[in-house]
Amino acid sequence: MSRELVADYIARLVPYVPGKPMEELERELGITDSIKVASNENPLGPSPKALRAIRAALKTLNRYPDGNATVLKEKLAGKLKVKPEMIVMGNGSNEVLELAAATFMRPGDHAVISEHAFVVYDLAVDSRGLSKTVVPPGKNYGHDLAAMARAVTDKTRMLFIANPNNPTGTMATRAEMDALLKSLPEPVIVVLDEAYFEYVEDPAYPDGVELVKSGARLIATRTFSKIYGLAGCRIGYGVMPAEFADYMNRVRQPFNTNSLAQAAAYAALDDDAFVRRSRATNRKGLKYLYREFKRLKLEFIPSVANFVLFKSSMEARVLYERLLHQGVIVRPMGGYKLPQWLRVTVGTPAENRRFISALEGLL
Ligand SMILES: Cc1ncc(COP(=O)(O)O)c(C=O)c1O
Incomplete structure (x- = not known):
């Protein structure tokens, strides 16, 4: 056979x-x-500033990009008030979501995802033959963080949370996130996808980078695809404890973000x-x-x-x-x-x- x-x-x-x-x-x-x-x-x-930066960067296309995205990470680190060692750049934030599963989930590990959440989490888990629990949604088909916490087993390694969620546009509050983080056992890592972070104006919205700074075992992902208007460039990032970033950078392909995207993102941060x-x-x-x-x-x-x-x-x-x-x-x-x-x-x-x-x- x-x-x-x-x-x-x-x-x-x-x-x-x-x-x-x-x-x-x-x-x-x-x-x-x-x-x-x-x-x-x-x-x-x-972003018009990003477009100008791309034009200027065109003449360097014979060279490989800076694999560490050094200047971009320094600029982001300054803006977010974190160390550059806490940032991992990705080919879109999608790549950081993939890298999270690739770096931290072992064969036999389990993930918790919400029903009607952004599909890329399922893909990251399913394409590795890992197990998952898909938790029924809460209000307005959004995430029910308490139910997600209850779905954690001794095999659970990762919780994927979209905040806000695509496609529902719903969000979890700071109080809900705090309660969740307090309830999780040590090996569990929360991947908090904040692709639409810059659009949210609700005062109860939690800031994933602040949660990382306060010591949570959490990877907050953000992107230049949405409010910065650079979806075609494919550039995003994750903010996480430096130890996590160190391992993730070992798994990451050395030149995963290209030089035009890096230049565009750098300029867009000023726009x-x-x-x-x-x-x-x-x-x-x-x-x-x-x-x-x-x-x-x-x-x-x-x-x-x-x-x-x-x-x-x-x-x-x-x-x-x-x-x-x-x-x-x-x-x-x-x-x-x-x-x-x-x-x-x-x-x-x-x-x-x-x-x-x-x-x-x-x-
Ligand atoms: C919730 C969510 N996360 C991540 C992404 C992916 O964004 P990126 O372009 O940074 O890979 C999207 C894009 O639609 C999204 O809706």
């Missing part, structure tokens, strides 16, 4: 389905003015005006979408991030396809076990109006 090409746990993996690219939709439908509000990207474009403008655009966009969803009598989940989950009055997949034909790309949530729901990213005011008008026409 021939050996199977891949292990069972690889054969069982379900490919990730990204948001449909605008170019693909336009080619399929022969249109030119589609909008993509499907991947929680920044609708204002990249406070762009960050402020992005946050304000998002705040106004959320308000507009809530008002319109109410007017259209569509159920939605209030969000602290740059996207909103809303419930379709028809099968979500059908509404998604019909919106595509209007040149509007959103994301159906069947893959997140929410087959009635769609996720829309907050766009520019014009994009938000276009989305609502297409939606209204279809309902």
Whole structure:
């Protein structure tokens, strides 16, 4: 009998389905003015300072990047008031999530994840043949941290928490995080994914970097993909105890973040005006979408991030396809076990109006 090409746990993996690219939709439908509000990207474009830095860095492309991202880490460390040795850079924060599982989980270890959480945690665990418990959600399909704590066994090594969570836009509070951290036994590491950190304006929102500083066994991940508008560059980072970072850096590929991404991220950190403008655009966009969803009598989940989950009055997949034909790309949530729901990213005011008008026409 021939050996199977891949292990069972690889054969069982379900490919990730990204948001449909605008170019693909336009080619399929022969249109030119589609909008993509499907991947929680920044609708204002990249940080202008980052763009200038990329142009200047182009002439160094014959050289390998700085594998340690030294100057970028120093700058980040200054901003976050941590030691550079506590930061690991990744090819997007996704890579840091992967690295967390690769570095700290041993064969036989177990992870705890919430139902309807960002799918990459499942992938990091499942692709290594590790075991997991998927905990039922709490309010608004968000994380129930107390239930996650109860799912910890003597094999548990890692808890993955998205704060805010994608696709629900929900968040755990500082009090909930504190209670969770207090209850966890020593070997457990919390991976706290803060990809949308810079958007959150709720005063009860916990700061993962502060939790690391206070001694928690925690890896806080953040990204330049969202508010800094650099999703295509693929650069993010994790902040963690220096001992964790030391091991993670041994597992990491030596040149995992490229020189254009490093230069862009460095410059973007100075672009406070762009960050402020992005946050304000998002705040106004959320308000507009809530008002319109109410007017259209569509159920939605209030969000602290740059996207909103809303419930379709028809099968979500059908509404998604019909919106595509209007040149509007959103994301159906069947893959997140929410087959009635769609996720829309907050766009520019014009994009938000276009989305609502297409939606209204279809309902
Ligand atoms: C919750 C969450 N974490 C991480 C990421 C990945 O971000 P990055 O582009 O930094 O890999 C995303 C992207 O959509 C996300 O929604």
